[in-house]
Amino acid sequence: MNIYFETYGCAANQNNTEIMSGLVKKAGHKITELNNAEIVVINSCIVKGPTENKVKSRILKMQKLGKIVIVAGCMPNLRKNELKLSRVYLLGTKNILDLPKLLSSMKNILIDKCEVKISKEKIPKNKVIGITQISEGCLGNCTYCATKLAKGDLYSFSESDILASIKNDIKNGCKEIWITSQDNSAYGLDKGKYRLPELLRKILKIDNEFYLRIGMMNPNHLMKFKDEMIEIFKDPKVYKFLHIPCQSGSNKILKEMNRSYTSEEFIELAKDFKKHIPNITFSTDIIVGFPGETEKDFQDSLEILKMVRPGVLNLSRYWAMRGTKAANMKQVPSEVSKKRAAKTQFMFKSLIDNSGWIGWQGQALVNEKTKQGFFARNSSYKRILIKSKKDIFGKFLDIKISSLSKNYLLGNIIKNKKDKNK
Numbered sequence: 087m088n089i090y091f092e093t094y095g096c097a098a099n100q101n102n103t104e105i106m107s108g109l110v111k112k113a114g115h116k117i118t119e120l121n122n123a124e125i126v127v128i129n130s131c132i133v134k135g136p137t138e139n140k141v142k143s144r145i146l147k148m149q150k151l152g153k154i155v156i157v158a159g160c161m162p163n164l165r166k167n168e169l170k171l172s173r174v175y176l177l178g179t180k181n182i183l184d185l186p187k188l189l190s191s192m193k194n195i196l197i198d199k200c201e202v203k204i205s206k207e208k209i210p211k212n213k214v215i216g217i218t219q220i221s222e223g224c225l226g227n228c229t230y231c232a233t234k235l236a237k238g239d240l241y242s243f244s245e246s247d248i249l250a251s252i253k254n255d256i257k258n259g260c261k262e263i264w265i266t267s268q269d270n271s272a273y274g275l276d277k278g279k280y281r282l283p284e285l286l287r288k289i290l291k292i293d294n295e296f297y298l299r300i301g302m303m304n305p306n307h308l309m310k311f312k313d314e315m316i317e318i319f320k321d322p323k324v325y326k327f328l329h330i331p332c333q334s335g336s337n338k339i340l341k342e343m344n345r346s347y348t349s350e351e352f353i354e355l356a357k358d359f360k361k362h363i364p365n366i367t368f369s370t371d372i373i374v375g376f377p378g379e380t381e382k383d384f385q386d387s388l389e390i391l392k393m394v395r396p397g398v399l400n401l402s403r404y405w406a407m408r409g410t411k412a413a414n415m416k417q418v419p420s421e422v423s424k425k426r427a428a429k430t431q432f433m434f435k436s437l438i439d440n441s442g443w444i445g446w447q448g449q450a451l452v453n454e455k456t457k458q459g460f461f462a463r464n465s466s467y468k469r470i471l472i473k474s475k476k477d478i479f480g481k482f483l484d485i486k487i488s489s490l491s492k493n494y495l496l497g498n499i500i501k502n503k504k505d506k507n508k
Contacts, residue, residue: 090123095131097266101217104208113186130159135405160236204251214453214480216255217264224268232407240276264299271303283314302329306346327467331371335390336383356394365466369398375423376404377415399434403427446487455479469494
């Protein structure tokens with residue numbers, strides 16, 4: 087059969103699609119473009135209302151095109167009654183290894199089980215970037231989160247499987263390794279102990295040249311081993327890129343969200359990492375318009391952004407997701423949350439100042455090829471556009487940042503003595 091994959095959502099979902107692609111290829115099926123496909127696998131996401139609506143629209147469009155549709159990801163588990171559609175089949179969140187079986191039987195597979203999937207062959211979307219999930223689910227119970235309802239409690243994968251996955255990615259040419267999950271900082275707690283620092287130290291001992299990008303970590307867990315993580319981030323193999331979600335600057339709203347930390351603790355984490363790693367790129371998440379958010383609560387969120395000055399902001403308007411506790415709370419009017427989102431985005435852009443990077447020289451990894459040219463990341467995970475007639479994709483290069491653009495830096499390859507003598 088000819089199969090086309092369409093993916094929405096997080097890095098873990100991207101990785102699941104890579105694994106499913108490897109499984110169907112091994113089973114003798116062909117991965118193709120949409121026009122040639124008999125079957126479309128939609129790896130869904132329901133983290134936000136607009137994303138869920140977009141996925142539903144795509145399912146209906148694929149139906150109209152006469153395709154057989156298989157819906158994977160978070161949606162099948164939570165919206166199975168709404169997906170009882172002709173020629174639409176469901177593959178549960180914890181059943182991606184069963185995709186070949188579903189293709190043979192054309193029957194829904196929705197089984198709640200602990201699925202060990204990371205050691206399987208995969209087809210990466212980007213041959214330079216290797217994504218490895220270290221766990222599934224989480225220990226949180228955020229009142230707004232539908233993802234937890236779909237993925238359940240934390241299940242940490244074994245160190246041996248994780249290390250084997252990463253070593254295989256490096257063997258196949260990957261030079262940028264992503265560690266991802268719903269909450270990296272909770273890794274190992276289902277087995278009784280925080281094990282992330284120990285895991286990362288073992289990864290960094292792998293004797294190859296690569297950059298390690300450590301994905302999102304929640305503050306309430308990260309606080310428990312902050313000092314260890316600061317030392318790990320100093321390792322030259324680790325991207326100086328730290329993703330800690332705040333969600334709100336108001337302690338009242340954080341409590342309503344059931345986030346298990348305070349704004350003061352979040353600020354302390356951000357300041358400590360920035361103090362010890364000055365060039366770190368700090369990323370955070372903010373939700374505006376959460377039920378009960380007053381103008382003062384909103385201003386608290388703006389103030390916290392001014393204090394920590396993140397280099398990356400994942401901004402969301404609150405969306406009431408069916409099945410969550412927050413969906414039954416008193417909602418903030420849509421027009422209010424929309425205005426607050428616009429104000430937040432405007433203020434965030436005013437805080438960004440990359441002028442200090444002009445003139446920087448150092449190593450960067452070219453990990454993206456586009457119509458504009460090649461994009462590279464330096465050790466602080468800054469995105470740098472490089473114009474080159476040569477194919478430099480996947481190369482570690484010495485570059486110099488020459489100027490700024492709206493969304494990235496501009497750089498040139500440094501000509502060393504060996505190059506000049508050619």
